[in-house]
Amino acid sequence: MNKVLPISLLLCLQLQAQNLIKGVVKDDKGPVFAANVFLKSNPEQGTTTDFDGSFELGVISENDTLVVSYIGYTTLETLVRRLQKNRIHVFLLVRSAQTLDEVILFGPDPISNKFSVQKLEKLDIYMSPIAQGDPLKAITILPASTIDDETVNPSLRGSNPDRSRVIFNNVPIYNPVRASRLNNQGFFSLFNTELIDKQYVYASNPPLVYGNTSAGLVEIQTIKMLKNDQLKLSSSLASTGFFASKRLKKEGSFLQLYSNYQFSEAFLGIQEGKLPDLNKFNTFDIGLNTRFELNKKLSLNSFSYFIDEDFSGVRQQFTYQGDFNSTKTRGFTINNLNFASEIGFFNLNFGFNSESQDFLFGNTNSIQNTNQLFASINHKVKLGSSISHQTTLSWDQFSTDFDNEVPEFFYAQSPESPSVNSNFDDTNTLLEIGSYTSWDAMDDLLVSAGWRTNISNNGQVNYWSYQLGFRYNINGENSLLLSGGKYHNYTTPSFFIQQYRLLNSQQVALDYTYTSERTSLTAAFYYKEEKGLQTANQFLFSDNLSTIGAEFFFQRQFTDRLQFSVAYSFINQTTSFGDATFPGLRDYDYFIKSSLTYTPKNWPSFSLNWLARPGQRYTPIIDSTLDTNTGFYEPIFSTDFLNTRYGNYTRLDLSVNKYFSWNKRELVLFASINNILNRSNQREDIYNTDYSQRSFVPYQLRLLYFGLVYTLNR
Amino acid sequence: MLMKKTILLYISAAIWFLNCANTTPAKHDVSQLNAQDKKLLKGIQDKIFNAFVQTNIQKDPKALLVIKGKLQNLADSNSNNVVTYWQSYLQYYLSICYMTQGDPTQAEEEIDRAVDLMEDMNDKNSEDYALLALAQSFSIQFKGFKAMFISSAIQKNGKRSMAMEPKNIRAYYVLGNSDFYTPEQYGGGEEVESLLLKAIALPEQLNKNPYLPSWGKAESYQLLVRHYLKSDDKTKAKTYCKEGLAQFPNNYGLGKLAIELLD
Numbered sequence: 001m002n003k004v005l006p007i008s009l010l011l012c013l014q015l016q017a018q019n020l021i022k023g024v025v026k027d028d029k030g031p032v033f034a035a036n037v038f039l040k041s042n043p044e045q046g047t048t049t050d051f052d053g054s055f056e057l058g059v060i061s062e063n064d065t066l067v068v069s070y071i072g073y074t075t076l077e078t079l080v081r082r083l084q085k086n087r088i089h090v091f092l093l094v095r096s097a098q099t100l101d102e103v104i105l106f107g108p109d110p111i112s113n114k115f116s117v118q119k120l121e122k123l124d125i126y127m128s129p130i131a132q133g134d135p136l137k138a139i140t141i142l143p144a145s146t147i148d149d150e151t152v153n154p155s156l157r158g159s160n161p162d163r164s165r166v167i168f169n170n171v172p173i174y175n176p177v178r179a180s181r182l183n184n185q186g187f188f189s190l191f192n193t194e195l196i197d198k199q200y201v202y203a204s205n206p207p208l209v210y211g212n213t214s215a216g217l218v219e220i221q222t223i224k225m226l227k228n229d230q231l232k233l234s235s236s237l238a239s240t241g242f243f244a245s246k247r248l249k250k251e252g253s254f255l256q257l258y259s260n261y262q263f264s265e266a267f268l269g270i271q272e273g274k275l276p277d278l279n280k281f282n283t284f285d286i287g288l289n290t291r292f293e294l295n296k297k298l299s300l301n302s303f304s305y306f307i308d309e310d311f312s313g314v315r316q317q318f319t320y321q322g323d324f325n326s327t328k329t330r331g332f333t334i335n336n337l338n339f340a341s342e343i344g345f346f347n348l349n350f351g352f353n354s355e356s357q358d359f360l361f362g363n364t365n366s367i368q369n370t371n372q373l374f375a376s377i378n379h380k381v382k383l384g385s386s387i388s389h390q391t392t393l394s395w396d397q398f399s400t401d402f403d404n405e406v407p408e409f410f411y412a413q414s415p416e417s418p419s420v421n422s423n424f425d426d427t428n429t430l431l432e433i434g435s436y437t438s439w440d441a442m443d444d445l446l447v448s449a450g451w452r453t454n455i456s457n458n459g460q461v462n463y464w465s466y467q468l469g470f471r472y473n474i475n476g477e478n479s480l481l482l483s484g485g486k487y488h489n490y491t492t493p494s495f496f497i498q499q500y501r502l503l504n505s506q507q508v509a510l511d512y513t514y515t516s517e518r519t520s521l522t523a524a525f526y527y528k529e530e531k532g533l534q535t536a537n538q539f540l541f542s543d544n545l546s547t548i549g550a551e552f553f554f555q556r557q558f559t560d561r562l563q564f565s566v567a568y569s570f571i572n573q574t575t576s577f578g579d580a581t582f583p584g585l586r587d588y589d590y591f592i593k594s595s596l597t598y599t600p601k602n603w604p605s606f607s608l609n610w611l612a613r614p615g616q617r618y619t620p621i622i623d624s625t626l627d628t629n630t631g632f633y634e635p636i637f638s639t640d641f642l643n644t645r646y647g648n649y650t651r652l653d654l655s656v657n658k659y660f661s662w663n664k665r666e667l668v669l670f671a672s673i674n675n676i677l678n679r680s681n682q683r684e685d686i687y688n689t690d691y692s693q694r695s696f697v698p699y700q701l702r703l704l705y706f707g708l709v710y711t712l713n714r
Numbered sequence: 715m716l717m718k719k720t721i722l723l724y725i726s727a728a729i730w731f732l733n734c735a736n737t738t739p740a741k742h743d744v745s746q747l748n749a750q751d752k753k754l755l756k757g758i759q760d761k762i763f764n765a766f767v768q769t770n771i772q773k774d775p776k777a778l779l780v781i782k783g784k785l786q787n788l789a790d791s792n793s794n795n796v797v798t799y800w801q802s803y804l805q806y807y808l809s810i811c812y813m814t815q816g817d818p819t820q821a822e823e824e825i826d827r828a829v830d831l832m833e834d835m836n837d838k839n840s841e842d843y844a845l846l847a848l849a850q851s852f853s854i855q856f857k858g859f860k861a862m863f864i865s866s867a868i869q870k871n872g873k874r875s876m877a878m879e880p881k882n883i884r885a886y887y888v889l890g891n892s893d894f895y896t897p898e899q900y901g902g903g904e905e906v907e908s909l910l911l912k913a914i915a916l917p918e919q920l921n922k923n924p925y926l927p928s929w930g931k932a933e934s935y936q937l938l939v940r941h942y943l944k945s946d947d948k949t950k951a952k953t954y955c956k957e958g959l960a961q962f963p964n965n966y967g968l969g970k971l972a973i974e975l976l977d
Contacts, residue, residue, distance in 0.1 A: 034755075034796055034925035048923055051752060051794075069921060071879060072839030095837070101877030105870070225869070227896075385837060443836045476834040517826055 019060075021080070023089040024053045025068055028385075032070055032093055040065040040077070054088075072096060095385035100342055103382075104296060107345025108338060110219060111380055111390045111438055112207030115448050115469050115481065116200035117511050117524070118142060122223075125193045129565075129595040129607035129655065132672070135199055135220065136166070136176065136189035141593060143551035143567035144203035144216070144524070146586050148616055148649075149683075150699055152189050153177050156203050156216030157526055158547045158571045158586040160534055162491050163215035163503060165206070169222055169301060171334045171351035171374050172212065172396065174492050178283065178307060190305065192258055194232075194243055195289050197223040204509035204526050205467055205483040208450030209378070209390055211432040214487040214505040214530065222289060222301065226254035229714040234260075236670075236707025238267035252293030259286040267705070274701040278313040279323065297340045304333040315361050316686040316697055318635060320413045324361035330354070332372075344381035350374070359495070362413040365405040366495055373397045386440035396430040398500070400493045412632040424498035428490055431455040434465070446471040454488075461502060463488045477516050484508035496535060503532030518557040525550050544576040545584055561601070566594040575642075582641045588613050604658035604669070615646030615682055624691040633690045646682035646696065651675050664713040671706035678702040751788050754781075756924045758800050763929075766807040767966075775811050778804060795835060796925060799842060802831040803927070806849050822856040829853055840879035841927055847871040847888040851895065868892045881920060886913035887930040887937070894937055903941075910938040914954075932962040939971045951975060 031053025038046025062081040069075040073093040131138035136152040153161040206217035232243040241260030262283040285307040332353035351374035359366040376394035402424040434452030448469040467485025509526035530545040555565035569591040573584025599605035624633035655672040682696035765777035805828030812821035832846035875885035890909035896902025913934035935958030942951035
């Protein structure tokens, strides 16, 4: 008993000697639950904060230090003697600044990616029922894709393809298509899907991280990591090629090399008459993508590509029909130097593109040489936990040299008809500066804002582009994106329009997205005013285009083996010629794309793809007068521009694939039948000698294609 | 006219923005939670794991579903990243439970929910990214052809977890786990040893905290032993099995491996 009393007494004395520190731990959003609070002298005997952020901790020594810590926040340390007794102290935790490792890992990601309407990864492209492994074809399934001439140069939400840009590793690639005709349209893109990590589609309101676009943007980023070495050999009815990838000794470094040769003999031989305007094609291309991790902070990516195309066929222009021949060589290189530091992520981008095209048809002989130099520097930084900011400076120089013999009279195009020289040699240098900020304003709300201006030179008009965007994530499945702004770009000179012309647009768009495990649903409404002289076709120019559109997309994975999608677009477009208003070229009451994919067990997978829309608009020739100088009739166009449509366009395609794998090998067998109903969809109107009879040139008829890809993984 | 429309649009957007600011419940406003809720979250990791063991013995997910219900009530009344974390962690075990009971469809549904919970979470920290990578690793078996591509997401989330907190044992474990299960033909098996050796050298928690995760160490020992068994290095397998059992004598997985090694 005697011993117990002194011990109790001691305990009481010790308790009295303890000071009780009371406090509340908060961050910028409120109380922090489960934060650690302890004394530096005895970390094991600490406490944790309550749901309301409150805590109490007994302190014996005034000389001790109170520590408040929580993962993801900067640790707070306070001398106990500085804390007043009998008072509730508030400890404000600040989220840790981005570590250098985080900068290295996430610096390369696009700052604007949360404001894209679609993100595609490599697999999405391969799995797309209509992509045929082509990244730009993969986006044509979207309702926002309004390509209406069986090509792949992106036309987004009714805009001319020359208003949108494709950005590859931060560098713009103009006209990124192969098998291109004189109008710079092509059937496949220049890109190999094996190189791609992610592809973002901005159908409206292109992020002002990039310039020189006034419609939309497709951003492609290449892979940063190669998991295994690979050799792919492919062969098909019209091509043969290889793709090899190899990791290098230095971790994170690798190279990818590929080449293809395309030939028409077998392809045209087995389907005679199905491509009436094609005589022959031969294409050779080679690409090399390398990535070097020079050290933890510094990496270099370099992609170089060369293509040589020879294309010949039959062309009709007014009353003349004859053979044409087009040869084109093109080479470009895109280089990116990435550097991570405590003050943010820097990348230096450099691109060079050179192309030369010869085109011969009737009395037209066109030699076009184009060079493009691009350089930019970007700085990305995270400010606090919720703001990302990018500053960018870019220099884009476009030089064009056209040496053209063109028809003196546009309706007289036979080899014997008179021609005149039409040369063009000019350079446009676009120097721009801008910044873009993305802010996680609240848990479910993201806000973005950007601006961009040009530093005018050579008499350029000074302009400012600006934008504002809100993404509201209603819950995990539903999201709304509201964006608007004003944008500028320069046209790329073409055979028909030999000028650099400044275009602008003002746009507002509302996009809704619902995504669940098996269902995807999107809807969009947009309005845009596009200004600046642009081509409606080779004879018509417009300086004002107004578009109101609505889009719906539904995709459902009904079972593990059955998937269905349907996309619908409504585009109301008007264009002005002087004071008069007419329908726009891409004015469609309906633009429907639908796809059904079935993958039975142990059998090949089947995809049926259907596309339907009204025919394109054109201005018919209603009369003619004989020109005695040339011997050709001069056509007289209807003054009611674009008032007539070609017949309704409908196309049904079937593709079949079978995948095998064994040991480290894979084999894909594929076949496709395009336009299986062999429907003659009208592409162009042609006339007899005096324009008294009109007939139509069709798009491609039923075509068969098949091949295989064999892969060896190591 | 267009300018007028644009201004009106911005004003509408601003009003909507302010409305959101007033009506959206603050995620961290948890002051209304009671002592019972706090009791539920204290030692929640062990509670979930014990329930999982019970479900395996009883061949019935009921024990896990009871905790799931309680966590859901807590999340409904006041959302918090800590609660979401444990909801996702529970989903992971629920998925394993259905898998062992031969119901892969339900298992896939549960693990997808685990992934969704973490993917939708805002302001993720190192622990959150590690759990997301773990759930994605388990989900990969259900994704067929997509597996190769989910693998890159696991790598990214695991590396982000590591970058945010280089001493987080769970970041190393999930990356080691992902490498262990990646087929050699796709570059798997090269880093598993170094990642797991690093994991077992790290503390389970940097500061003891009953509300926050401490898993990963016993799991790292188990996986390391299995890695050595796979590469026919029984000596190292025995060494680390013994070391692991010394720290976790009641660990079922390590015990099972010890028996295997004795055979």
